[in-house]
Amino acid sequence: MRIGQRDFRTKGHTYVMGILNITPDSFSDGGKYTDLDKALSHVEEMIREGADIVDVGGESTRPGYTMVSEQEEIDRVVPVIEKIKSRFNIPISLDTYKAEVARAGIAAGADMINDIWGLKYDEKLAEVIAQAKIPCCLTHNREVPAYTKLIEEILFDLEASLDIAHKAGIADSNIIIDPGVGFGKNYEHNLEIIDRLQNFHSLGYPLLLGASRKSVVGMALDLPVTERMEGTLVTTVYGVKKGAMFVRVHDVKENVRAVKMTEAIRDGYKHG
Numbered sequence: 618m619r620i621g622q623r624d625f626r627t628k629g630h631t632y633v634m635g636i637l638n639i640t641p642d643s644f645s646d647g648g649k650y651t652d653l654d655k656a657l658s659h660v661e662e663m664i665r666e667g668a669d670i671v672d673v674g675g676e677s678t679r680p681g682y683t684m685v686s687e688q689e690e691i692d693r694v695v696p697v698i699e700k701i702k703s704r705f706n707i708p709i710s711l712d713t714y715k716a717e718v719a720r721a722g723i724a725a726g727a728d729m730i731n732d733i734w735g736l737k738y739d740e741k742l743a744e745v746i747a748q749a750k751i752p753c754c755l756t757h758n759r760e761v762p763a764y765t766k767l768i769e770e771i772l773f774d775l776e777a778s779l780d781i782a783h784k785a786g787i788a789d790s791n792i793i794i795d796p797g798v799g800f801g802k803n804y805e806h807n808l809e810i811i812d813r814l815q816n817f818h819s820l821g822y823p824l825l826l827g828a829s830r831k832s833v834v835g836m837a838l839d840l841p842v843t844e845r846m847e848g849t850l851v852t853t854v855y856g857v858k859k860g861a862m863f864v865r866v867h868d869v870k871e872n873v874r875a876v877k878m879t880e881a882i883r884d885g886y887k888h889g
Contacts, residue, residue: 618790618823618862620670620752621708621728627823631857631876634710634865635660635668636829639693640677656697657704664707667873670729672865673697673722674712678733678800687717694718695725702726710754716741723749733800734758735778736785743785754793754825754863755782759801767806768816771796775820793862795825798833798852807833811852814859823862828852830867850875858883 618625625632637660660671675693676685685693690713698709702725711727713719714734719727719742728751735755736743746753755778757771764770775794782792796810796817807828817824828834834848835841846868853872856864857879866872 618752618793620710622706623669623708625669625862627862628860630880631853631861632669632863633667633869633873633876634670634672634825634863635663635666635869636672636674636865636867637663637697638674638677639697640674653696653700657700660701660705660707663869664705666870668707668869670708670710670863671701672710672712672731673701673727675718676713678712687715690715690718691721695721698722698725698727714738714742716745719745723751727751729753731795732756733797735775736781737778743781743787746782746791747786750788750791752791752793753782753787754795755779756795756800756825756827757797762801762803762806764806767809768813771810772817772820775817779820779822789822793823793825794820795827798826798828799831804833804836807831808837811855814855814861818860824856824860825863825865826852826856826861827865828856829865829872846871854879 618627637656639656663671673694675690701709708728709726710729710731711722712731714732716739719730730746731754732742733756735757757775798807798810811828814826829849830842830845834845838848850871853864853875857876864872
């Protein structure tokens with residue numbers, strides 16, 4: 618899969634997507650990188666620590682988040698994307714579910730769209746992605762976390778997102794799926810998704826796992842958001858072992874090391 622100017626293997630290696638939230642109210646790092654210079658400094662730090670791609674977000678999507686206008690979101694992300702593009706050679710993912718924000722972000726240089734609503738919120742977004750011929754990540758989400766058979770229902774919902782993508786003309790080679798840890802799920806649901814991540818390979822697309830510092834880690838360990846790195850590293854190890862193409866994380870250096878160690882154990886000797 619080509620994202621920006623870089624080719625990514627869809628199997629056999631897990632890449633690290635570093636998170637850059639240009640928001641005042643994100644659950645983990647809200648307000649830390651709203652200043653342009655601080656944002657760029659953080660991108661430079663993530664690149665130095667081994668990030669393979671940077672995911673830029675202009676609206677918090679934590680539980681109970683307040684939606685911002687398209688224009689406000691555009692005003693937050695476009696200057697940052699432009700500056701990253703001019704200063705660094707790293708692919709940029711734009712975390713948005715709004716067509717006009719995606720359109721502006723792509724024009725500014727975004728190489729991929731990461732949609733937490735799997736193309737179901739804004740009917741125009743799939744067309745924007747298809748016209749740009751760029752990759753997208755389709756995340757599972759629901760308004761209410763009510764399931765009878767969790768994995769089966771998530772797969773069914775994701776198939777609906779894939780149908781929207783196909784009808785708009787998005788190529789299969791440009792699709793990544795995310796089962797949506799923390800989106801329309803309770804604690805037990807999130808644990809099951811991570812444990813059964815391999816089930817989502819049945820759809821035939823690369824997987825992204827995004828569990829960094831989320832409530833599933835906090836509830837398992839009874840820790841605040843500032844103390845969830847070790848728990849996140851465990852989810853990253855699970856992601857590697859279960860074949861995720863990407864892990865989306867806040868703490869790049871530590872997660873890059875976790876990926877390398879897990880892959881070394883898996884691949885570093887001859888099984889026999």
